[in-house]
Amino acid sequence: MFFALNKLAVMLKIELMTFYEREINRINSIIYSNNEQIETVIGVRNYIDNNYGTDLNLDLLSQIRFISKFHLLRLFKKYYGLTPRQYLIDKRIEKSKEHLKKGMSVTETCFAVGFESLSSFSTLFKTKTGKSPSEFQNEQLSRR
16 A cells, blocks of 8 residues: 555656646746747848948848748837848948048048938938037037
């Protein structure tokens, strides 16, 4: 009788352990299921960071990461709160500020950071910073 109870206790313990192991695995798969998504959006962000001066668009970014452009759009917005296009514009404005501070002309800066039109660059720059590129540059250079 003692051996039967002991054997039953061991079997219950094993069954309980496998139940908990299955539950832990199930919970882990839910919690960490987004690793692939995170790698995708980080990869796209890094690509934008390193290639902001080139002609980037959603089709190209989605092809680089082998993902639907609509899915990429949703994921990027989910993790960064911006679309890839908005992130690209912010990156270009950030880099244009650096160029302008160094004394590069507004036109050279515009094309160096990947904008195709001086007017769209100036408009976006003013929208984001509250100043035109020329005003920003003059202000920065006068601080030296």
